[in-house]
Amino acid sequence: xxxxxxxxxxxxxxxxxxxxxxxxxxxxxxxxxxxxxxxxxxxxxxxxxxxxxxxxxxxxxxxxxxxxxxxxxxxxxxxxxxxxxxxxxxxxxxxxxxxxxxxxxxxxxxxxxxxxxxxxxxxxxxxxxxxxxxxxxxxxxxxxxxxxxxxxxxxxxxxxxxxxxxxxxxxxxxxxxxxxxxxxxxxxxxxxxxxxxxxxxxxxxxxxxxxxxxxxxxxxxxxxxxxxxxxxxxxxxxxxxxxxxxxxxxxxxxxxxxxxxxxxxxxxxxxxxxxxxxxxxxxxxxxxxxxxxxxxxxxxxxxxxxxxxxxxxxxxxxxxxxxxxxxxxxxxxxxxxxxxxxxxxxxxxxxxxxxxxxxxxxxxxxxxxxxxxxxxxxxxxxxxxxxxxxxxxxxxxxxx
Amino acid sequence: xxxxxxxxxxxxxxxxxxxxxxxxxxxxxxxxxxxxxxxxxxxxxxxxxxxxxxxxxxxxxxxxxxxxxxxxxxxxxxxxxxxxxxxxxxxxxxxxxxxxxxxxxxxxxxxxxxxxxxxxxxxxxxxxxxxxxxxxxxxxxxxxxxxxxxxxxxxxxxxxxxxxxxxxxxxxxxxxxxxxxxxxxxxxxxxxxxxxxxxxxxxxxxxxxxxxxxxxxxxxxxxxxxxxxxxxxxxxxxxxxxxxxxxxxxxxxxxxxxxxxxxxxxxxxxxxxxxxxxxxxxxxxxxxxxxxxxxxxxxxxxxxxxxxxxxxxxxxxxxxxxxxxxxxxxxxxxxxxxxxxxxxxxxxxxxxxxxxxxxxxxxxxxxxxxxxxxxxxxxxxxxxxxxxxxxxxxxxxxxx
Numbered sequence: 152x153x154x155x156x157x158x159x160x161x162x163x164x165x166x167x168x169x170x171x172x173x174x175x176x177x178x179x180x181x182x183x184x185x186x187x188x189x190x191x192x193x194x195x196x197x198x199x200x201x202x203x204x205x206x207x208x209x210x211x212x213x214x215x216x217x218x219x220x221x222x223x224x225x226x227x228x229x230x231x232x233x234x235x236x237x238x239x240x241x242x243x244x245x246x247x248x249x250x251x252x253x254x255x256x257x258x259x260x261x262x263x264x265x266x267x268x269x270x271x272x273x274x275x276x277x278x279x280x281x282x283x284x285x286x287x288x289x290x291x292x293x294x295x296x297x298x299x300x301x302x303x304x305x306x307x308x309x310x311x312x313x314x315x316x317x318x319x320x321x322x323x324x325x326x327x328x329x330x331x332x333x334x335x336x337x338x339x340x341x342x343x344x345x346x347x348x349x350x351x352x353x354x355x356x357x358x359x360x361x362x363x364x365x366x367x368x369x370x371x372x373x374x375x376x377x378x379x380x381x382x383x384x385x386x387x388x389x390x391x392x393x394x395x396x397x398x399x400x401x402x403x404x405x406x407x408x409x410x411x412x413x414x415x416x417x418x419x420x421x422x423x424x425x426x427x428x429x430x431x432x433x434x435x436x437x438x439x440x441x442x443x444x445x446x447x448x449x450x451x452x453x454x455x456x457x458x459x460x461x462x463x464x465x466x467x468x469x470x471x472x473x474x475x476x477x478x479x480x481x482x483x484x485x486x487x488x489x490x491x492x493x494x495x496x497x498x499x500x501x502x503x504x505x506x507x508x509x510x511x512x513x514x515x516x517x518x519x520x521x522x523x524x525x526x527x528x529x530x531x532x533x534x535x536x537x538x539x540x541x542x543x544x545x546x547x548x549x550x551x
Numbered sequence: 552x553x554x555x556x557x558x559x560x561x562x563x564x565x566x567x568x569x570x571x572x573x574x575x576x577x578x579x580x581x582x583x584x585x586x587x588x589x590x591x592x593x594x595x596x597x598x599x600x601x602x603x604x605x606x607x608x609x610x611x612x613x614x615x616x617x618x619x620x621x622x623x624x625x626x627x628x629x630x631x632x633x634x635x636x637x638x639x640x641x642x643x644x645x646x647x648x649x650x651x652x653x654x655x656x657x658x659x660x661x662x663x664x665x666x667x668x669x670x671x672x673x674x675x676x677x678x679x680x681x682x683x684x685x686x687x688x689x690x691x692x693x694x695x696x697x698x699x700x701x702x703x704x705x706x707x708x709x710x711x712x713x714x715x716x717x718x719x720x721x722x723x724x725x726x727x728x729x730x731x732x733x734x735x736x737x738x739x740x741x742x743x744x745x746x747x748x749x750x751x752x753x754x755x756x757x758x759x760x761x762x763x764x765x766x767x768x769x770x771x772x773x774x775x776x777x778x779x780x781x782x783x784x785x786x787x788x789x790x791x792x793x794x795x796x797x798x799x800x801x802x803x804x805x806x807x808x809x810x811x812x813x814x815x816x817x818x819x820x821x822x823x824x825x826x827x828x829x830x831x832x833x834x835x836x837x838x839x840x841x842x843x844x845x846x847x848x849x850x851x852x853x854x855x856x857x858x859x860x861x862x863x864x865x866x867x868x869x870x871x872x873x874x875x876x877x878x879x880x881x882x883x884x885x886x887x888x889x890x891x892x893x894x895x896x897x898x899x900x901x902x903x904x905x906x907x908x909x910x911x912x913x914x915x916x917x918x919x920x921x922x923x924x925x926x927x928x929x930x931x932x933x934x935x936x937x938x939x940x941x942x943x944x945x946x947x948x949x950x951x
Contacts, residue, residue: 173616175917177897194594197617200897200913200925216573217597218618457908457930472905479879497577497600505872508857513600517575525600530857 171220172238176202178469181235182214183226184245187514187523188445188461189214191453192245195461201469205245206235214245216515229253236262241468243422244444247274265371265421265468266443273418274443278319278352284438287417289410292429292437293355303337306353315354316340328388330356357437361430363397363404364448365411366460368467368476369420376463376473377412378456380404381448382534383427392542393448394483394534395455399430406436414441422468423460425449447486447523454510454528455482480530483538485545487525489518494550496524502547503527509544524549571620572638576602578869581635582614583626584645587914587923588845588861589614591853592645595861601869605645606635614645616915629653636662641868643822644844647674665771665821665868666843673818674843678719678752684838687817689810692829692837693755703737706753715754716740728788730756757837761830763797763804764848765811766860768867768876769820776863776873777812778856780804781848782934783827792942793848794883794934795855799830806836814841822868823860825849847886847923854910854928855882880930883938885945887925889918894950896924902947903927909944924949 172179177200182189185207193214196203204220205212215221224231226249236242236257242264254268264271273280281294293310297303307314316337318327331337341351362385366378382397383390397404411426418424418441425446427439449460458466458474466473487496495518496503496511503511506529513525527544531537545551572579577600582589585607593614596603605614607621615621624631626649636642641663654668664671673680681694693710697703707714716737718727731737741751762785766778782797783790797804811826818824818841825846827839849860858866858874866873887896895918896903896911903911906929913925927944931937945951 175897176915177900177913190597193618194597197590197594197915198910198912199900200915218593218620220618466904469901471901474904475907477908497575500577500599501869501871504866504874507875508877510598512598513577515576515597515600 171204171222172202176200178202178241178465179204179239180465180468181239181242182206182219182245183232183235183242183249185212185214185219185221186245187213187516187525189219189245190217190514191450191459191512192445192461192464193217193219195459195465198462199465201465203465204235204239206231211517213514213516226250226253229256232257233260241265243464243468244271246444247271247442249275251275266424267419267421270418270420271443274441276319277317277440278350280441281352283418284414289414290435290437292357292439295353296350297341297353298350300334300337300341303331303341303353304334307334310355313356315356317352317354319350319352326388357429358432359429360432360434361397361399362439363399363407363428363430364393364446365407365426365428366446366449366452367411367415367420367424367426368422368460368463368473369415369424370467370470370473371421372470373416374473375412375415376458376476377408378449378452378460378476379478380407381451383448389488390447390486391488392483392485392538393451394481394538395451395478396481396534398534400434403430403434403436410436410438414438423449423464447526450512450526451482451484451528452476453512455479455530481532481534481537482528482530483534483541484526484528485538485541486523487513487527487545487548489520489522489524490549490551491520492550493518493520494548496548499548499550503544506540506544506547509540511544511548571604571622572602576600578602578641578865579604579639580865580868581639581642582606582619582645583632583635583642583649585612585614585619585621586645587613587916587925589619589645590617590914591850591859591912592845592861592864593617593619595859595865598862599865601865603865604635604639606631611917613914613916626650626653629656632657633660641665643864643868644671646844647671647842649675651675666824667819667821670818670820671843674841676719677717677840678750680841681752683818684814689814690835690837692757692839695753696750697741697753698750700734700738700741703731703741703751703753704734707734710755713756715756717752717754719750719752726788757829758832759829760832760834761797761799762839763799763807763828763830764793764846765807765826765828766846766849766852767811767815767820767824767826768822768860768863768873769815769824770867770870770873771821772870773816774873775812775815776858776876777808778849778852778860778876779878780807781851783848789888790847790886791888792883792885792938793851794881794938795851795878796881796934798934800834803830803834803836810836810838814838823849823864847926850912850926851882851884851928852876853912855879855930881932881934881937882928882930883934883941884926884928885938885941886923887913887927887945887948889920889922889924890949890951891920892950893918893920894948896948899948899950903944906940906944906947909940911944911948 529540
């Protein structure tokens with residue numbers, strides 16, 4: 152036996168220069184993007200002997216560090232996406248930041264994309280999503296496209312200040328979302344942008360009583376499975392923690408579940424669809440955003456549900472039977488977000504593991520303040536008890 | 552971005568030719584061997600941002616296919632083991648088949664080995680284990696070293712035929728274990744071997760009422776955690792399925808747990824120690840074999856206990872706090888063993904996944920009759936219900 156390090160069996164095994172998938176795997180999935188969603192999908196793929204190849208921006212991407220087979224490339228470069236999709240049974244996505252024309256091209260070339268470009272477009276373009284969901288009668292905040300400060304003020308005349316002004320694409324974790332209090336702020340935000348490539352989404356500012364997310368898995372052949380509603384808690388537009396069961400009236404949860412299931416059908420979602428929703432001060436349910444991939448709110452399913460969202464996503468996109476979504480018990484998940492203290496969770500594990508029953512998931516990402524570095528889930532007799540454990544561990548890990 | 556496939560970030564990152572570990576990981580563990588135990592330990596290592604480097608016999612080894620950082624090399628070659636151990640915080644083991652002199656050398660060089668060579672020797676040499684455990688008063692079947700057919704017959708005169716004659720080392724899954732009915736068979740087995748390098752272990756043949764395994768995790772600083780007793784069911788020396796809780800008298804289970812905890816202390820085990828035990832026809836508990844690593848009987852802990860044996864092994868060998876071992880509910884695990892039908896479980900997943908609530912774990916190994924290719928775990932209201940589900944899925948996967 153030689154001692155050379157890091158020989159790669161996949162390279163030796165390949166019959167084509169571009170092939171990174173094993174023929175003997177149970178299935179071959181190409182995922183565009185290699186962040187923590189890809190990382191945790193890779194963990195699930197190992198169970199099922201699925202080869203999950205990931206298109207990575209960098210060799211330090213979270214899923215690459217976890218050992219997923221990978222190619223270096225950009226989601227903005229069609230050739231990179233095509234090379235990744237070669238020999239894959241299905242193409243799927245770690246994020247939405249892929250040009251629509253590339254997706255259309257891939258589909259035209261005969262690749263199986265789950266979700267489809269048409270469905271994914273609703274996660275890529277918030278204005279488009281609003282229009283489609285509104286046309287089909289789903290409950291939404293009032294909204295309007297705006298492209299000038301004057302249009303924001305006109306919207307405010309009808310629906311009142313403040314107005315939420317969003318960039319239709321590219322935003323996540325609160326980025327690209329602005330709460331505009333008056334015409335001067337609208338002018339400051341929109342003034343510099345020529346109207347042509349700057350259609351913004353203006354939305355009624357909703358007084359939130361609660362936020363929740365419903366995860367639905369749907370297969371190409373139309374089988375669905377829905378998870379228990381997850382209640383999410385945001386600060387500065389970033390989800391800080393979440394719990395199941397959601398502590399909201401059962402009528403609200405039933406309605407939320409029905410809405411999410413209907414959306415999955417209407418848009419032909421495949422894989423995991425996450426529907427983020429608001430409950431306003433009067434108890435009214437409003438759809439916020441869609442994600443067509445495993446979702447931060449679904450990390451809790453790893454320990455708290457019978458089938459994790461990552462296994463379920465693979466099963467759904469491969470058109471395999473879906474697993475049960477039953478809750479094992481009350482649970483809470485706290486996101487580990489880099490604090491200004493500079494505390495790196497990777498170097499602070501032992502203290503946190505001393506708290507009984509906490510499940511720490513680190514993403515292997517270099518520390519940066521404000522960055523999602525991992526999450527902690529705990530189960531408990533109540534969501535509150537679980538949250539107490541998870542928050543204690545998260546506090547030790549981030550030094551907050 | 553370039554499109555070259557399979558660049559390895561670890562190679563680019565390395566400051567030494569031999570280094571495959573990231574400095575930014577929460578810990579660096581070298582595992583000798585890259586089979587399914589290493590594969591599942593790698594899955595757990597991802598959660599904890601631990602780099603688990605594996606020494607692999609082949610690029611097709613189970614853990615290599617799951618993406619663990621790896622080196623090609625033999626456990627019989629000291630230089631290969633040394634290269635693997637370089638820059639690791641701890642060295643641990645996927646199997647016992649490593650020459651004792653290599654382990655002693657590694658320890659002398661200052662590497663941290665968990666388990667220690669002295670403890671691991673008890674899994675490597677069944678005769679040594681019998682002597683050590685017997686000297687400390689643990690309940691064992693009657694045994695004696697034998698090196699000639701005559702000595703087998705002498706043993707039989709005291710303890711009766713048949714006699715179980717075992718190769719002291721290298722055997723697993725029933726290999727190297729012989730049930731000898733009479734002197735002629737003893738002569739056939741031992742006759743060809745000169746006495747010098749052929750000391751065999753003769754054991755009283757025990758009428759088995761049940762078999763069980765107790766898993767104990769122990770840290771170098773002496774903290775321990777014990778799992779609920781697992782009841783195991785063998786055929787032809789290979790474990791076919793297992794369940795928790797064990798359906799045996801609570802006094803027997805308490806005694807088994809106490810025995811396993813005492814053995815862990817007495818031998819200074821670190822990491823997971825699995826103690827395999829018999830219950831004989833009169834209800835007496837007897838220690839069979841020891842394994843100092845994650846164990847087949849512990850695969851059930853992935854879904855059925857609060858902390859999986861793979862997470863626990865990492866926590867134990869790194870001297871981190873241990874996790875709770877609480878049972879989530881009754882469960883059963885069925886091993887997927889290649890059948891003469893030639894059915895490859897990797898190609899038969901969808902049918903099996905249609906059975907609700909089964910958790911399939913495939914090892915990525917090429918099909919061979921008699922080979923352990925994976926396992927299936929199910930939870931149920933009773934172990935019997937769980938077993939029914941897991942067996943149904945296993946039957947579909949192996950075509951049995």
